Amino acid sequence: GAVVSQHPSWVICKSGTSVKIECRSLDFQATTMFWYRQFPKQSLMLMATSNEGSKATYEQGVEKDKFLINHASLTLSTLTVTSAHPEDSSFYICSARGNTGELFFGEGSRLTVL
Amino acid sequence: DAKTTQPPSMDCAEGRAANLPCNHSTISGNEYVYWYRQIHSQGPQYIIHGLKNNETNEMASLIITEDRKSSTLILPHATLRDTAVYYCIVRVAVGLSGGSNYKLTFGKGTLLTVNP
Numbered sequence A: 001g002a003v004v005s006q007h008p009s010w011v012i013c014k015s016g017t018s019v020k021i022e023c024r025s026l027d028f029q030a031t032t033m034f035w036y037r038q039f040p041k042q043s044l045m046l047m048a049t050s051n052e053g054s055k056a057t058y059e060q061g062v063e064k065d066k067f068l069i070n071h072a073s074l075t076l077s078t079l080t081v082t083s084a085h086p087e088d089s090s091f092y093i094c095s096a097r098g099n100t101g102e103l104f105f106g107e108g109s110r111l112t113v114l
Numbered sequence B: 001d002a003k004t005t006q007p008p009s010m011d012c013a014e015g016r017a018a019n020l021p022c023n024h025s026t027i028s029g030n031e032y033v034y035w036y037r038q039i040h041s042q043g044p045q046y047i048i049h050g051l052k053n054n055e056t057n058e059m060a061s062l063i064i065t066e067d068r069k070s071s072t073l074i075l076p077h078a079t080l081r082d083t084a085v086y087y088c089i090v091r092v093a094v095g096l097s098g099g100s101n102y103k104l105t106f107g108k109g110t111l112l113t114v115n116p
Helices: none
Strands: A004-007 A010-013 A019-025 A032-038 A045-051 A067-073 A076-081 A090-097 A103-105 A109-113 B009-013 B018-023 B031-038 B045-050 B061-064 B070-075 B084-092 B110-115
Touching: A004 A090, A010 A019, A019 A032, A019 A090, A019 A109, A032 A067, A032 A076, A045 A067, A076 A090, A103 B045, B009 B018, B018 B084, B018 B110, B031 B061, B045 B061, B045 B070, B070 B084
Parallel strands: A010 A109, B009 B110
Antiparallel strands: A004 A019, A019 A076, A032 A045, A032 A090, A067 A076, A090 A103, A090 A109, B018 B070, B031 B045, B031 B084, B061 B070, B084 B110
């Protein structure tokens, strides 16, 4: 099946710094990518939808200036958590949709903000 | 997308069949039933999907009731590695109006624990 890779798989940073997470579709072109956040023992919560070459669409309650999403190519989307704080510590998961319309998920990136 | 209801947790003995139920009483005619699972600290994994006929693949079987208001995912011979949260999601099929623009919304799922 199609492969979606996230990097880094885990990251620890100090409060106030910014962290960038990459999501790559390795063997297909992804016109749309989705970013989810998951807190411990909770379900995945959709944060935003990003389409290649256009601005991301954020879900209600998600701060677009804090969670910057860039989808500059058909194989790469990035999520930057700006001025991270401990409450931003979470498991961030991306998914990518190819031409067939099916969704493939990345392995997730665990962010810990000290 | 229609809402789904799943039991929060289930237990199953290793080697036995695991039957995971899902209620989706408000499903509409053009919505498919999808199942994903998430093993701890990993991204979700696609399992199977169906519209109204029962479906089977190498991972599982999907039984959908005739009125389509509920379904059951069956893992025929559960192993310890099948311990995960299983999500039942209904959504418009790809290719239909709005289908190519869907976004997956996850409920709370069912935590299946397979015991030795």
